[in-house]
Amino acid sequence: MAFLVLEGLSKTFGHTAALSDVTLSVERGELVSLLGPSGCGKTTTLRIVAGFETPDRGRVLLDGRDLTGVPPERRGFGMVFQHYSLFPNMTAAQNIGYGLRVARRPAREIRRRVGELLELIGLLDAGERYPHQLSGGMQQRVALARALAIEPRILLLDEPLSALDAKVRVTLRNEIRRIQTRLGITALYVTHDQEEALSLSDRVVVMSRGCIEQVGPPEEVYGEPRTEFTASFIGSMNRLAGVAGADGTLAYRGQILRLPPDAAVPAGRAATLVVRPEAITLTVDGGPPPSGRANVLAGTLVTRTFLGPVVRLIVDVDGEYLSVDVPGAQRRAYPQGGRVWLSFDPGAAIVMVPSAAMEDGGT
Amino acid sequence: MIQRSVVALFLLYLLLPLSGILGFTLLDGGRLTLAHYRQSLGDAEFAAYMAHSLVLAAGTVVLGVSLMTFTTFWVHMRARSLKPLLELTAFLPFVVPAVTLALGLIQLYSRPPLPLTGTATLLVLAYTVLTLPFAYRAVENGLAAIDSRTLSEAAQSLGAGWWRRFLTVIVPNLWPGITSAALLGFALVMGEFTLALFLVGSAYETYPLYLNQVWRTDPKYGAALAVLSFLITWASSVAILWTSRRAPGQMQGAALR
Known part of the structure; x- marks a missing residue:
């Protein structure tokens, strides 16, 4: 059985169906991106996996275990948000160490781990800076390190690069891919940017109007679109x-x-x-x-x-x-x-x- | 030029009455004297009633601000549909005159199960109601400015439970708003007269009540007490500001957006 399984997820907001019958399997260590225009249900899917939304029907299984009813704080999933979500009252290092402090890890271990992560994201000198003293790209690096600090079972990324300018976006997406591959972490990545999805994913899930249009490796989704929507949305x-x-x-x-x-x-x-x-x-x-x-x-x-x-x-x-x-x-x-x-x-x-x-x- | 004149007029408007009182207390028969201020040093009632007011103000600030910060955050995150109701409720104290509020409270709390009339507790509770509009506005503005939902969700994904998120992520970033709510509440209580008179009166006499009483018998000393009251409130406000500035990292929240 796959590591992460989404089984027949459906969700309605008011009278709008945000998701209908979304089923997907993600293997351990895989980076799968959810790609589609705004309102296609990709973010809702991610938020259901994170536990911030409850599906009307269907369930999420991690390693065979049903996560229904498990609150977000007990899921152990790291999440990187679209907008800068760093805690403004804490330095970069304190942000990264937050999850470890919550887990009551010993101070020495927290210091060591924060140091490692600052090095991993290439911001060893920026640990004592506050979020407003960091550029957008640096903030998102810190947000990534903060999510990785808790050694998450799954890393969830909700359009983490969409607020950055084009050049930083490309550098950072390569960085994310490098770190994800190096740590062998399972990741779910939401984006509306097809180039981003094609360049960093093992598999791309094309979504439209709350449904999955096609799932496959980037080359396949690009080269052999199976629906007219996929054909027109990608490339x-x-x-x-x-x-x-x-x-x-x-x-x-x-x-x-x-x-x-x-x-x-x-x-x-x-x-x-x-x-x-x-x-x-x-x-x-x-x-x-x-x-x-x-x-x-x-x-x-x-x-x-x-x-x-x-x-x-x-x-x-x-x-x-x-x-x-x-x-x-x-x-x-x-x-x-x-x-x-x-x-x-x-x-x-x-x-x-x-x-x-x-x-x-x-x- | 126009700017300067406006500022000058504003200062004049604020300071003229104060300086009038100050002059009145410092001059006696054409001579400068500090006698009326010295009088307060030996006045046991002055110290006691000032202490009463300070206790009431501190209690009100702690209760009112923490109650409103928590409630507003809870409604903001979990019960958006209740927001209009909260807004309306928070503004009621502005609409209801103090006398009406006092009479209502006396009706309600003069008999069991909660015979609170005449106690400092009732006064703190009533003052807490009075400070709600300030606390609500300040906290609500703060919540809107910091994308509290994302911050809270980020903390939640890192394993933090409700209280932890509230205390370590939300409160520190609302600190500027909480501080201003505290200042307003404090100043409000230090000068409040009507509720103190009706609800508690001589049972727990407050500084404004004492001031009123002295003023009738000894206007010079009364005026000196008014100036002292102004200075003490002002010094306390500075102290609140100073402590909140020193709260860890609080200014970053204000600087970010």
Whole structure:
């Protein structure tokens, strides 16, 4: 049995269902992130695990033991909050030692442990400073050390980086991953930032409207989204909506595209071909359409957005805007307003057949 | 320029009556004298009644402030829906005139099961009610300023139970608010007259009652006692401020946000 098991969790606030039937297993030493837009239920899930909320239905099991009715202070889970939650009346060192003082550990042991943790987070000199004398990033490091001090059975992180600026965010998320791996600690990490989730997790749980959309390693969630919501929420996606034909084809805006080889869509059904911007190749329209790739569309280059390593080109294909990513160095090869060919391998695309319960997610 | 004039006018407004009284007590037949102040040194009643008032003020501050700090925090964390009720209740003492309150309390506490009329205990309880509006406002503002819910949850996740969270995390960070509530409560009790007269009277005479009595027979000495009362209240307030400033780490709470 997995170390942490969430079993059919449901929770309603007033008339709003915050969670419905969330089931998830987390293995020992694993970092699992809960990813989704605000209001998707990720924080509620974390707060139920922490014991701050009680589920209407379902239960949380730790190492096979039911935690229902165990108050947060007896669960032994360390938690890092979104907003700076350091006790303003205590120094960094006193903050880190708080849980140990509560547990009545000997003073000498507390001093030693606080020292170790200050070293672990790289703030050995900042122990005597008060929270308001620390930067946001430093405060969150101290908050992490404070949660780790009690040697928690599980580490819970509730958007710990969302209040920090971009550069600190990247450094600190690598730091969190390094420390988590080194200590072999089991962690549940809530975030709305897909890059954060993909870069530091063993597995990502994509959530929307109180339900789990998909669970899997980052590569899988990114590369093989199983629902339209996952596809649109993680990374950028082009959605080519059309009607399936008889022989594995899709009629899209008067053109015939090939569906992926393994797709089995009954003829006449509405279907959407989902393609990542980096899977599309762009050719300047100087001659015949590129051969060798099954799916080719003609369009006009509308805008270019420089994103650093890549340039995102927006191409107007018969009234619909599609995104294509090309290496930043090639940005001058494609003149604005020029005619271009878009081509992609059917195998690089995913087909989605909309159902009644289809999610319409943002990006 | 305008700023300075405003400040000057304000000071004049505050200090003119005081300096009037001060002058009245220091001048006797055109000569400067400290005789009226010296008189208080040998006055056993002065010392006794001042002690009464100080005891009442200290009791009220401790009871009122701790009661309101705990209640407000509890409602803030556990029973948000009761907040409007608490707010309304806390402001009632402002609405009900002291005389009405006194008569009501006499009605209620003149017979068993709680025959408290004429005791210092009843006076402390009544004064505690009077200080509730100040204590409530100060604590409520403090709670809103520090994200008390997150702090409390953080302490809870680290294993701290309710009282521990309240005493080690919430109270120290509310300290500036608690201090100002204590100061206001203290000053209020030191000058309160109506409730003391009606509820206890001569059974536990307070300083303002004594002042009133002296004033009628010996205006010069009465005025000197008023000045002394002002100085003692002021010194006590400074002492409260000073002790609270020295409470561990309390200023960080105010400095953070």
